Amino acid sequence: MLKFSKAEKEVLNENNVQKLYVRYFDIGLHPESDFPIPISPIRFQEKPKGYTVVPVVFIQNKVMLQANLDIENLAQKTFDFIEQINFKNKISCQEIQIDCDWTLKSKENYLKFIEVFKKLSKKKLSATIRLHQVKYFKKTKIPNVDSGVLMYYNMGSIAPDSLNSIYDQKVAERYLKSLKRYPLHLDFAFPIYSWGVHIRENKVIGLRAKINSAMLGKDPNFEKVSSIFFRAKHSNYKNGVFYEKNDLLKIEEIKAEDLKEMAEDLQDNLVEKPNEIIFYDLDEFNLNNYEKNIFEQVISCF
Template sequence: MKKGFLLSVFFFLLTACNRNDKPIIAFYYWKTTFKLSEKEKVTLEENNVSKIYIRYFDIDLHPKTKVPFPVSPIHFKEKPTAYNIVPVVYLKNQVLLQPNLNIDDLAQKTVNFINTINQKNNLNGQEIQIDCDWTLATKTIYLEFIEKIKKLSHKKLSATIRLHQVKYFKKTKIPNVDSGVLMYYNIGTISADSSNSIYEKKIADRYLKSLKKYPLQLNFALPIYSWAVHIKNQKVIGLKSKLNVSDLQKDTNFVKIKTNYFRVKHANYKGGTFYEKDDLLKTEAITAADLTEMAEDLNENSAQAPKEIIFYDLDEFNLNNYEKNIFEQVVSCF
């Protein structure tokens, strides 16, 4: 009997470790031109990626007319026909604050422009994603916008969700979408101190327990990007993307003064930015250990298992900062 019990336990563990219900690996693509580098192609192939969320355009207010208009639409230099493409539209919250906004017109033009891009590039995705950090002041009109998009597009619809919208969903409400994507990054505040604005576990922990009560099916978006915070006289004056510790260590114009902090030794131009002597750069990044921790915390606190883990974002610069099996390791936590 003891032997049979042990065999049963072994069989259970074996089948549990080989389940086929692990979430799939997907990526966001957040550039204005779609053209995959060899490194990016290899990463997609090695991780059996079939789905890419591509930012199609932003919706902002025209600086003069204050009328909503599309900003920096995607340009395809190559066709991603081998992948399931999901157009993502980033809707700035300030658009929804505009008085007398014609929400029917905005929704119709949004769907029309997505369709135009798809038709021009022979793409026919079955899903649209709306990315918007709506607030209490804009929740009503945002929810109406979602309803219009759903009706006009006749496609599956997903929406990005922030942690505060999970914790206070009874106030912020839940969009009528097929699924949400929890953006598990940009959790902290961009500041001159030693905190990491991309991910602060102490802050995230304040919201995690709310996940079990959130009624919408959620997938998770995790960060693989890094940046540097430009500081002058203890004040943040900007963010510099695609700038990490190794870049600064190789540059003699910068000297490392403590963990993640570099002081400008000589005034110089770098990446189109002028740095004065004694300015500071604080690098913020996400380690492999951070990603594992995030995945484990999300898995422990989720009401439902995610179907997808989406990494933000697919860029050779970001991929070079990780071992090639990092994405499989993270997904294995769920």
């Protein structure tokens, strides 16, 4: 659902934001038929007046792994559904973004989908790009899009260890030099979200959204056992989730200094400047973790 809070509107106005990347729907597989279906389509509770809207569609990689995938049909239905949402909400868009973490096994279907979708839509087309797709682009190939958005986050595996899966400078360093050889223009997307990795008996049992250290530090049901780990003192419910006594929450969050570090590292490895810096995602809970001018500070690095 799209609806802006007062704080979200203030941040958009203060930073002179003119373009919003809006997740329209995901595409997954029907659990019984393995047929591609739209998941959680957006509802506009508020019209994004005064903003350029770019619909974003996330396609699960398992869809592209289907051996008998009808690519023309999928591209047509994807475009038609975007157009339906636009028509219903009186939105005109000039660009569409496809988000898919394609792999070597799914690349043929994915690249063909992009080709078909581009011809159908007759719009500017952008695609999300992961770090591994930059470094190994000769194997993973480059989609036929007008530009890419490098998702500079979700770099590691979600695990019960002490590493941050959202951002790790040491992991990023393995890929940064490859940027100078990547032939597609890239804009950058930075993370401004946090989550809790729910661990029970040293096994990850889920990700818990909209949780950070500050919140857990005030919760009498949890005790801080290290800079990132909190333990449930007794069995309890939080945000509708049940925690057993001794369950752990590992907090993975991005601080202001992380964002500046990311921008500086990218700047040192650029061939050309990005046209846009995107922050993911616009949410009052996320925005409350940062000083007001953090976005200006990050953008000024470029």
